[in-house]
Amino acid sequence: MQHPRTASDDVAQGAAALVARLAARKPRVHCITNAVAQNFTANALLAAGCVPSMTLSPEEIGAFIAQADALLVNLGTFDAERREAARAAVAAATERAVPWVLDPVFIDRSALRTEFARALLLRGPAVVRLNHAEFAALAGAPPTAETARERARRHKTVIALSGEVDIVTDGARTAQIANGHALMGRITAMGCAGSALVAAALAVETDAWLAAAAALAVLGIAGEIAGETAQGPGSFAAAFLDALYRLDAATVAARAKVT
Amino acid sequence: MQHPRTASDDVAQGAAALVARLAARKPRVHCITNAVAQNFTANALLAAGCVPSMTLSPEEIGAFIAQADALLVNLGTFDAERREAARAAVAAATERAVPWVLDPVFIDRSALRTEFARALLLRGPAVVRLNHAEFAALAGAPPTAETARERARRHKTVIALSGEVDIVTDGARTAQIANGHALMGRITAMGCAGSALVAAALAVETDAWLAAAAALAVLGIAGEIAGETAQGPGSFAAAFLDALYRLDAATVAARAKVT
Amino acid sequence: MQHPRTASDDVAQGAAALVARLAARKPRVHCITNAVAQNFTANALLAAGCVPSMTLSPEEIGAFIAQADALLVNLGTFDAERREAARAAVAAATERAVPWVLDPVFIDRSALRTEFARALLLRGPAVVRLNHAEFAALAGAPPTAETARERARRHKTVIALSGEVDIVTDGARTAQIANGHALMGRITAMGCAGSALVAAALAVETDAWLAAAAALAVLGIAGEIAGETAQGPGSFAAAFLDALYRLDAATVAARAKVT
Numbered sequence: 001m002q003h004p005r006t007a008s009d010d011v012a013q014g015a016a017a018l019v020a021r022l023a024a025r026k027p028r029v030h031c032i033t034n035a036v037a038q039n040f041t042a043n044a045l046l047a048a049g050c051v052p053s054m055t056l057s058p059e060e061i062g063a064f065i066a067q068a069d070a071l072l073v074n075l076g077t078f079d080a081e082r083r084e085a086a087r088a089a090v091a092a093a094t095e096r097a098v099p100w101v102l103d104p105v106f107i108d109r110s111a112l113r114t115e116f117a118r119a120l121l122l123r124g125p126a127v128v129r130l131n132h133a134e135f136a137a138l139a140g141a142p143p144t145a146e147t148a149r150e151r152a153r154r155h156k157t158v159i160a161l162s163g164e165v166d167i168v169t170d171g172a173r174t175a176q177i178a179n180g181h182a183l184m185g186r187i188t189a190m191g192c193a194g195s196a197l198v199a200a201a202l203a204v205e206t207d208a209w210l211a212a213a214a215a216l217a218v219l220g221i222a223g224e225i226a227g228e229t230a231q232g233p234g235s236f237a238a239a240f241l242d243a244l245y246r247l248d249a250a251t252v253a254a255r256a257k258v259t
Numbered sequence: 260m261q262h263p264r265t266a267s268d269d270v271a272q273g274a275a276a277l278v279a280r281l282a283a284r285k286p287r288v289h290c291i292t293n294a295v296a297q298n299f300t301a302n303a304l305l306a307a308g309c310v311p312s313m314t315l316s317p318e319e320i321g322a323f324i325a326q327a328d329a330l331l332v333n334l335g336t337f338d339a340e341r342r343e344a345a346r347a348a349v350a351a352a353t354e355r356a357v358p359w360v361l362d363p364v365f366i367d368r369s370a371l372r373t374e375f376a377r378a379l380l381l382r383g384p385a386v387v388r389l390n391h392a393e394f395a396a397l398a399g400a401p402p403t404a405e406t407a408r409e410r411a412r413r414h415k416t417v418i419a420l421s422g423e424v425d426i427v428t429d430g431a432r433t434a435q436i437a438n439g440h441a442l443m444g445r446i447t448a449m450g451c452a453g454s455a456l457v458a459a460a461l462a463v464e465t466d467a468w469l470a471a472a473a474a475l476a477v478l479g480i481a482g483e484i485a486g487e488t489a490q491g492p493g494s495f496a497a498a499f500l501d502a503l504y505r506l507d508a509a510t511v512a513a514r515a516k517v518t
Numbered sequence: 519m520q521h522p523r524t525a526s527d528d529v530a531q532g533a534a535a536l537v538a539r540l541a542a543r544k545p546r547v548h549c550i551t552n553a554v555a556q557n558f559t560a561n562a563l564l565a566a567g568c569v570p571s572m573t574l575s576p577e578e579i580g581a582f583i584a585q586a587d588a589l590l591v592n593l594g595t596f597d598a599e600r601r602e603a604a605r606a607a608v609a610a611a612t613e614r615a616v617p618w619v620l621d622p623v624f625i626d627r628s629a630l631r632t633e634f635a636r637a638l639l640l641r642g643p644a645v646v647r648l649n650h651a652e653f654a655a656l657a658g659a660p661p662t663a664e665t666a667r668e669r670a671r672r673h674k675t676v677i678a679l680s681g682e683v684d685i686v687t688d689g690a691r692t693a694q695i696a697n698g699h700a701l702m703g704r705i706t707a708m709g710c711a712g713s714a715l716v717a718a719a720l721a722v723e724t725d726a727w728l729a730a731a732a733a734l735a736v737l738g739i740a741g742e743i744a745g746e747t748a749q750g751p752g753s754f755a756a757a758f759l760d761a762l763y764r765l766d767a768a769t770v771a772a773r774a775k776v777t
Contacts, residue, residue: 056336112581186763188570189560233759234755234758243491245491302751312624313594314597323628326627497755
């Protein structure tokens, strides 16, 4: 389905507004995420002006969610503790209308993960962010703009399908975001940090489609800027955080490649 | 209460001595700390010349503490495993007179954490390091130099209250440390690494007040040096570790801002 | 025992071939490793062209190992979860003939760890990588080329004994690798990342002795290159990942110091 509205200007403006709003409002973002990604994710959120928290203890997740502006549930390390934490966090977020993002990492590698992700999908994430292999496993369908739109409509969510070009759709509107850099795939937790940034965007933008598209544009732009000076993935990771910290609205508006 | 003794020279000299002693003695510092902070904390300790260990397994914590020169107990991720690890570690440290630091991270967010931190406070930490919100939660009183002194006396400990200016007091002596850089608040685990450095200082300086104040001066100075070249939080984190590694006694003595 | 074959040329060529093969084949390496090391280990594997995974959940480790080309078992944080994960992973690897590396971190600090490492040693790791203190604890013998050869023969494995000069032996052939840089000891998880690189090498080189020696030469060369520009351990870590990413076969062949 081709939607008559062109998303390009909306998203570019939304991305520009996003960096300013995050810096001004400093939203609290709680992350249930894998141990590999925790440090880089926290640093990306801090660089963008947010206040991250990461506790997994089921007894206190409710208290943290009650004070959070958004939630990320990432399945990257799928142990019993994190499964229980994810369930408790989603229950608390639902009760308090805290928007949340599902990042079903590596569900293509394990049937158990796929099942768990499908159950979470029914709990109403504002956005599902995933790569092509993960989409195929979750949806049981090839990862295309058309299948993404269909699934977004069916589950009343936003699908953010990451790839060379990111596709973000709520079933009606679809944005394609071409920002990014090859080295983003060569450091661990870049995808997880991106999903955390989507969660942060939900805290300052109530249109979940716009929030997701704007966040991924910002992520890609920070990656492009980092790629201009990096010598490899080590210097890239540091330069990415620097770029995210220094981004201003004008730079984002000028660099966004959205169609 | 104004104490007649000026702490400034003592602390500046103590800080200068600290970097030399850590490099020479290479103390072993065991850390019960949150997953987000483990990597950066270990790297900060290594940069300063220490030997970090991080195991949480209750069965072997005793063996690690028996060979450690100091202990850090950080409540940043408050799961059942770490609670048990904290209890076992404090018991072992008490038995062997290994000095330890309590860092009650985020207790302002969760009543359960506050209770746990209060119980640990009764077990005799040499130093309690915390920010203003955490102090208010732990003490049930506003975070001022006066309340910090009162609590230090009541609990026979050293209170290290971090902020724009750090306040370190044992109830009698109070040091105010103005070293630091704004980017220190934009990378995760900087506070945790600071508390680990306080623990390391306890291994080479028996005066806990001097150890804590000296460690925080060293931390702030490394941050200032890093801030001179950093482009943002990513390059800052690397530059901070470089600065900590390269610090010498003369630089520390010249840069310490203690009153 | 002096073996008539000089290993030097074999290993230098093997190391040069290794960087090309990893970049071309992108092997999947599953790591059971400690929380401190997970992020840096994943980044080192990604920099070298590999695809890391890190899950510890016993229920799905089998599915991950089934799709992995090599396995690392690192005992750095020795909690109940990781012990169970290690057992499940080794069982799955044995069943599917996935080669694996044992890295018995810190077994010199705890008798429980030593026992666990000895039990794993009987399960047939392709390579055991450890430092002098860990070798002494595992073998109950001083760490020398001779004792390493004896243990390699007894356990039908390759012993990779890290130190100023690394010794890699299968009992018949012995390589000594002199590449490396002092700052490698000042960042956490460098040893763990090295063992992960050995595991990656097993995925593309069936001669486990050659794989281990080649991987350690590559590790040391990346460290040397990083050391040429680093200002301390922070910039060293980034430069190391950059160097690993940029290494080509000619550079490796020219820089390998193997006898």
